[in-house]
Amino acid sequence: MKPLSTVQAIRPADADDRPHEECGVVGFSGVPNAAEFAFLGLYSLQHRGQEAAGIVAVDDDGTARVHKDLGLVSDVFGPEAIQRLVGSTALGHVRYSTAGGGGARNAQPIVATYADGDLAVSHNGNLTNAIDLRRRLVEDGAIFQSTNDSEVIVHLMARSRHETIDHKVDDALSHLEGSFSIVFSVADTLYAARDSRGFRPLVLGRLGDGAVVASETCALDIVGADYVRDVEPGEVLKIRDGVVQNLRPLEPADRHAPCVFELVYFARPDSRLWGVSVDRARRRFGRQLAREHPVEAECVIPVPDSANSSALGYAEESGIPYELGLLRNHYVGRTFIKPSQADRDFGARMKYNPVREVVDGKRIIVVDDSLVRGTTSRSLAKFFRNAGAKEVHMRIASPPVQHPCFYGIDMPSREELIGSSRDVQQIREELGLDSLGYLSLDGMLDAVSEAGPFCDACFSGDYPAPLVDVDKGFAPGNRGPIC
Ligand code: AMP
Helix, strand or coil, X not given: CCCHHHCCCCCCCCCCCCCCCCEEEEEEECCCCHHHHHHHHHHHCHHHCCCEEEEEEECCCCCEEEEEEECCHHHHCCHHHHHHCCCCEEEEEEECCCCCCCHHHHCCCEEEEECCEEEEEEEECCECCHHHHHHHHHHCCCCCCCCXXXXXXXXXXXXXXXXXHHHHHHHHXXXXXXXXXEEEEECCEEEEEECCCCCCCCEEEEECCEEEEECCHHHHHHHCCEEEEECCCCCEEEEECCEEEECCCCCCCCCCCCXXXXXXXXXXXXXXXXXXXXXXXXXXXXXXXXXXXXXXXXXXXXXXXXXXXXXXXXXXXXXXXXCCCEEECCCCCCCCCCCCCCCCXXXXXXXXXXXXXXXXXXXEXXXXXXXXXXXXXXXXXXXXXXXXXXXXEEEECCCCCCCCCCCCCCCCCHHHCHHHHXXXXXXXXXXXXXXXXXXXXXXXXXXXXXXXXXXXXXXXCCCCCCCHHHHCCCCCCCCCCCC
């Protein structure tokens, strides 16, 4: 590739092409009708991405067939689509919806045919040098069809000068910086790898004589696969007909840095991540929160569903009864009905409604897993007061989010993060709360110390992997040309 200095800025920053890649991935090898299992796996990973879903299946001749579209897994795949996806190797992807999110062209897996056959890539994470790599590749003649990081990997594979496919895999992965838990296929061989810091989860399972890789253990449970182990940070697996083989690991990092926000918010509570039960981790956060920020009240109410476990922990530790005082509508989709642009609570009212009988005349403790912009808490404080709550005490089962994430969690810019420019009292006032308490950073990390050290950059500003694109001054949305 040519040196950076020869590369021109080609396309203005595009607000829709944000670098967030919150996703879920699955891969199956040596499993008859693998696409059916991939469908189920993705179904259980729906919480990791609701914008788009896709599956690629590879038959015995190495031919890849793809079906992907915008929408939920159950909307994108009907029986006919699954039947067309023939083969005992399959990989799948669900993508998170950001504002715009790049639309259908960014749906994964990405599929291409190159010298070694059909190549398909599913990627979870966010490369911090994707724009840099893209620009160099474009300068070298590459043509991109999407703005997602996976396509960079396709080009790196196709352009590698190494002889064997395994060496090309090694070469391509060694260019990547930032976070990636990736599953890809070359013909009917599956590869799976995790970046050397291990930001995003990836687990290995067994299904009969076949092998499974998935973002979370809940995807193993749904297909009846046995958990074998986590794919280690920097590990590169080659899987053929269900037989798992280790390739040369990636260059080790100075430290591992699994994302603590996966435990706080993103992962499902019935999953185990890095040897920790997500439910147990959240309960410990809640218990510690109760020790750090006790308050007299009649009940503890979770903001469902992501704070259910931490609120249980708070209730257990404080001895204050746990009450289901807030209902969440699980069927909220996009809606075109907006009563008034000035109605700032509209989004939250579509999603949440307090149970008057639980909160009326009470001092309540409301537990949420995190405070990002403060939008949810501001609305909830009003809803609870309107439903008769006497006092509203908010408890947050993580520290203030003060810094954006560059490793694959969708966080707004620093200016939009309510915790980045205000202290706790100012936030309490702004949100209209009687009191507000955050879990301390040490309290959170100590609660899950057996799985650390973690990446806690969104709380601490300590970024473990170099932010190459940011340091080079590339606008986050400017990923170069597409055609
Ligand atoms: P906010 O309303 O902006 O303060 O966001 C906090 C709420 O959004 C909490 O209820 C969280 O459960 C949820 N949340 C936190 N992080 C994310 C994320 N990356 N994507 C979507 N929702 C999130």
